[in-house]
Amino acid sequence: MKHNKLILLPALILILLFFSFTIRAEKTDSDLQKGLDSILPLDAYGYVKTMCLPRYAGRHTGHEGYTGAARWAAGKFKEWGLKPISGKVGYLQAYPSPYVVVDKAEMTLHLIERQRQPEAEPSFKEVPLKPLTDFMPMLFSDSGDHTAELVFAGWGICAPEIGYDDYARLDVRGKFILCFRGTPDRRDDRYQKHDHHRFRMKTAREKGALGLFYIYEEPLANPNGDWIEGFTPAIISEKTADMILEERGIKSTDLRNDLSTYKQPISFPLQSKIKFKVESRNFPGGVGYNVVGYVEGSDPKLKKECLVIGGHFDHCGEHMELLFSGANDNASGSAVVMEVAQAFAVLKKKPKRSVVFVLFGGEEMGLMGSTYFADHVPGQFEKLDAMFNFDMVGEGDGAGCSVSAEHEDLKKALEEADKHINILRRIGTIRGVGVRSSDYAPFFLKGAACVSFASNGPHLAYHLPGDSIYRINPDIMADIARVTLLTAHHWANR
DSSP states (O other): OHHHHHHHHHHHHHHHHHHHHHHHHHHHOHHHHHHHHHOOHHHHHHHHHHHTSGGGTTOOTTSHHHHHHHHHHHHHHHHTTOEESBTTTBTEEEEEOOEEEEEEEEEEEEEEOOOSSTTSOOOEEEEEEOBTTTEEEOTTOOOEEEEEEEEEETTOOEEGGGTEETTTTOOOTTSEEEEOSSOSOTTOGGGGGGGSHHHHHHHHHHTTOSEEEEEESSOOOOOOSOOOTTOOOEEEEHHHHHHHHGGGTOOHHHHHHHHHHHOSOOEEEEEEEEEEEEEEEEETTOEEEEEEEEEOOSSTTGGGEEEEEEEEOOOOEEETTEEEOOIIIIIHHHHHHHHHHHHHHHOSSOOSSEEEEEEESOSTTTSHHHHHHHHSOOTTOOEEEEEEEEOSOSSSSOEEEEEETTOHHHHHHHHHHHHHHOOEEEEEEEOOOOTTOOTTHHHHHTTOEEEEEEEOOOOTTTTSTTOSGGGOOHHHHHHHHHHHHHHHHHHHHO
């Protein structure tokens, strides 16, 4: 008898937990339980799996693979009964999105060797490098084939107007620039524009450089920039940089620490050379799409205000026969948006304000899709009331979020909603936006209340082929979708 009781105890606990959760949800809103019940971990997982299929080619915005994935997602919005942004364009909001596909890249170091006789001609040792392991072309590189000298240029910043110039007394014409990503002082907003990839690349090209090579701990894929004729930028690993800097007797980490400590330019020419060959295709006429559907608000006046629930749909594409499928970054965030969209669609009683669901293109290219949407809000809406963002929400065993500093009520709503779910491990504060902000940034700048979600990771294989379906935890996505449904429903009804 005692043994039987032990067997029954776990089942009894599960039953009590189920009814406890159901009762708490019903206390909030009986109709809301239907929405919560519609959120299923395996559905979210299935959406991620679909987005990562090879036929969608890594969802590189502008590419036909991305467009195919966007049409699939639009079909789901239609299936669930979401309203399209207009009868003319349906669920796809188009905007210009030039893009580049890199077909092949090769890099070889020509390292200066120490001479036994000072007057002898310099000799070089060739060291072939491996893509992704030692280097990775920036995914907006032009085609080119050059062997050229290197110049180290600190942070690659030319800002004499604020008393800082890494290029002072350097001749970079016909050479490759080696530098770090960052600024002398992250707290100094005057440097912000100089830390944009586009600005840094444009500066290097205007000074006559053949390309700019960032030093990262490890190479990764990055499409965030503009194609520039004759310019071949890349990322190299710290290990690769150390081989180059050996002629100066310094390690790359020490050099970066000195730049951060002294906040003064440290720039110098190098004797070693690099041979860099890139074969790429530029598509200046590319078109990107935001996938947009909405649930119309029930209040005649407040329905003209909208709460945007969105995440970026794109990733880095397929290059050099490498597929960057972006399961965590950011098929996971898109799957959460889709789960919340379906949950709102099943509600019989719609909230007072309209709730708009957007899968943004071009985030990896610099918040292109979200910026376009914020600047071209569909005409049926007069006010961007709030924005909920989801970026990399598929790995780990918990989640966190950040909320606009001036919207304490939104933070309280999140805390109250999480009492039913218990997925949030932290709630931070958004006080401003910068170069590394996600898709909430353009909405924040327009005064919308913002919250941005991420799981606690670790976010492994960032911008690498290893960011695949095998890293995804379905339950995290479902729980984030549930806490979002509860919070967004309350916020749209206030």
